[in-house]
Amino acid sequence: MTVEHATNPAPRDPDTGVGVVISIDAMGGDRGPAVVVAGMAESAEKNPEIRFIVHGDESVLSGLIARRRSLAGRCDIRHAAGTVTMDDKPSQVLRKGEGTSMWSALESVKQGEAQVAVSCGNTGALMALSMMRLRKLPGVNRPAIACLWPSRNPQGFNIMLDVGADIRADAHDLLQYALMGASYARNGLGLERPRVGLLNVGTEEHKGRAELKQAHEMIEKAANGSFDYIGFVEGGDLPSARVDVIVTDGFTGNVALKTGEGTAKLVGDFLKDAFSNSIMSKFAAILAMTSLKRLQKRIDPRRVNGGIFLGLNGTVVKSHGSADATGVSAAIKLAFTLAQSGFQDRLAARVAQGTAAATAEGGA
Template sequence: MDLKSGVTISLDVMGGDHGPSVVLPGANIALQRHPGLRFVLYGQEDEVRPVLDTLPQLKAASSFHHCEMSIRMDEKPSQALRQGRYKSSMWRAIEAVKTGESDVAVSAGNTGALMAMAKFCLRTMANIERPAIAAIWPTIRGESVVLDVGATIGADAQQLIDFSMMGAAMARALHGIERPTVGLLNIGVEEVKGQDDVREAGRLLKETELPGLIYHGFVEGDDLGKGTVDVVVTEGYTGNIALKTAEGTAKQIAGYLRAAMTRTWMARAGYFLAKGAFDRLRDKMDPRKVNGGVFLGLNGIVIKSHGGTDAEGMAAAIDLAYAMAVNGLREKIEQDLRIFYLRVSEEAAAGMPESK
């Protein structure tokens, strides 16, 4: 699709805890920010039309397709794939990327089902065994990319290297960094620490000049918030725990602040005097601002929004989708992988003994 004529995003309107009542207002907010956006909407007509009719600008910028069914949030991925293939709003939104009708698909639906459908429909890129989910992580320095945060459990050394290249490509697309710094999440920065696969990946990253990134070394959990590197790489089990822990900690701190600021009349007066600073802090800690996980390693871009988000959070996920399309995320990943694996094949050929 020619991005010069604008970006088209396919939406699973039925996805998430609230469906059309959140997805469509979120799309409308994103449309105000990016007037050139076009949407392809997939959902059940009796639920979508009443909401869409109240949003004339969005309606004018969209085409709607009725779907027979939607995927439940608690549905097993295998069941969703078997029953929802070809006829669910989730599948149709992904399929629109495959056919070129849209540049990016966005869904707030069931994560497991979305990954299963995306992998089945779009397939993984050449030489990529497993896709990853990358999240934007607020830091003291700004924002980092963290992956994998839940697509797959476990990863060998080569998969961690693949994640490093994909994460670096996303950092380039999102932040315009020519060669992002990449760190492997570990239990210590010393080279002798950590699991075998992590240490082996660290050794290979250190010894190999990879396209589009600078390898920093091992990083620890506290480096996530510091923003020590532009990209933090780990496997999905650890990454998902880290993500959920950070989200819970942010809510905990916000709760502490609210309680402290309302405890006495002096505290309330202090809050009033420092309201501007507290508003900036609340904005910085707002998880809606960084809503959206990017599925990397597929032949197409899919964005997963948090299922329980509101319209502002959905708009943030669509903003992310827009940025990934405009800045050519898929093309950057493909280019880096092509260069790396070409180099690997050339080195392997050079090391083979000559045939007699």
């Protein structure tokens, strides 16, 4: 994945010759390229090793980048005239997407110029284009989107996948999700031996769907030292400290993700109401400001910004369409961490190895 491309050398550090290159789709988000460039600048300040290939309207991007001192000499702009909008259907984008900033951003990963691509664009279109341009990893039938979930664990987050790449998943797909999720937890969250759970409606043996029982056995067999399989977990365990990676199909995962976000927002809004209720409570809010800001930070969706596409020949980070500079910077940080750890090669190796173990006679 790090082969140099002859005509477009990656913008590595001129002194050391090394660096992590992230490919950025600068045009896709709801808030436009200025916010994306601001997020890049935040990341560049914190990580001297980071370099960017930036895809989009060159006349706009060169101006925005020139105004950020931290980005000086660290960006390679690739002009792309087209933009994939939030309303474009994946099927349209597959037919007419060439020449868009999204297509171009994936191309840099495909050509080995960049290790990871980051886009704020339309999820469906980005997944469809990623599948077409990067292709599925050998042995993976359905790629997945993994998200981070605020949790009681020391690392602050749990991982859940799939949260919407595909609405179906059979037992073999769920096994792949377990292997990919465990690899992501090791490389993205730094957990040496992540604990993996399979989402179900009850922990009793007699409950659950047939494919879940089958996946349960397959994942148990595949868990040979690189991760622990803790069995079935329930919706209430998503933020729990007894699991790090939660495996489910994309339909259930997407409903759970949006339910969790919706509930957190509801409680947050009720809290605001409570504090603007009386003069006394407004005064209390001022006194508790520091503590409330700390709380806000713990459940801030911007901190967990960055769904990851797993199971392709290349890593793609999907940032929220409405992300601000802090959100974009969080997504880039995640991309940087994964690129630095050599995640893509490790993931491919784990998938190949784990699938062999789960399907071998008598286990491994």
